[in-house]
Amino acid sequence: MPPYTLVYFPIRGRCEPMRMLLADQGQTWKEEVVTREDWRQGTVKASCLFGQLPKFQDGDLTLYQSNAILRHLARTFGLYGKDQREAALLDMVNDGMEDITNRFVQLLHNNPEEGKAQYLKELPGYLKPFETLLAQNQGGQAFIVGDQISFADYRLLSLLLNFQVLAPGCLDDFPLLSAYAVRLSGRPKLKAFLASPEHINRPISTFLKK
Known part of the structure; x- marks a missing residue:
């Protein structure tokens, strides 16, 4: 099983920088997609600490808030500057x-x-x-x-x-x-990810078809 799990909508949105980082760093991850219908039902939303996605799982560490997740990955892979x-x-x-x-x-x-x-x-x-x-x-x-x-x-x-x-x-x-x-x-690794259907077929946001 991949060590990381991303729970998010079927869009690029706030998760795409995380996906790009993981791909470029040679990591694998699991995606759990939450559809609009799933979200409207309210069960997933109620389970989220701040009532919003993304949710990120790193072993037994569960994180919410996209910037906190991104900074966690930065510290993990030495991507937070040299000083x-x-x-x-x-x-x-x-x-x-x-x-x-x-x-x-x-x-x-x-x-x-x-x-x-x-x-x-x-x-x-x-x-x-x-x-x-x-x-x-x-x-x-x-x-x-x-x-x-x-x-x-x-x-x-x-x-x-x-x-x-x-x-x-x-x-x-x-x-x-x-x-x-x-x-x-x-x-190279980022180029491969950007050429993949996983990137190309995701719309930018829930507001846009592109």
């Missing part, structure tokens, strides 16, 4: 991505099509800080922080790939981010 300074910067980057993720959910919740249009209008402003961070780190030739891949890189790559599905060409004005996405997507 406290890098760890602090990674936390900052991750919190920045949390802001734009929450904005995405907020805009799409009531009217997906109008919300999507508004989000894409705002997208360049969301991308600019990450282009700046890349430029400040070895001229954009390395990772978002430091010279080793981190949990924040998987989350950022997941966002960038989603943005490119929603708005092809959105990285044209951000050459460092564009090259970064290509470079990370080319990592």
Whole structure:
């Protein structure tokens, strides 16, 4: 049996960075898919500590909250920077991505099509800080922080790939981010995962068909 179990909806959503991290680190995991119908029945929701998914099982350790899960995996696989300074910067980057993720959910919740249009209008402003961070780190030739891949890189790559599905060409004005996405997507194990049906066939969110 795989050592890890992810319990989540049949979407990329907040679990895709975890899946990408696990795949790139050569790990296997089990997926337990919760459909909308399952969730509406209320039994699964009632069993969740905070009433939400994802749920992550690592042996006898059960975790909720996607950022806690991602950071747990980062510590497990040495993906939290090489020192406290890098760890602090990674936390900052991750919190920045949390802001734009929450904005995405907020805009799409009531009217997906109008919300999507508004989000894409705002997208360049969301991308600019990450282009700046890349430029400040070895001229954009390395990772978002430091010279080793981190949990924040998987989350950022997941966002960038989603943005490119929603708005092809959105990285044209951000050459460092564009090259970064290509470079990370080319990592052999990650490339294989991104080409798999498990990734391709999952929609980005419950709000969108893509």
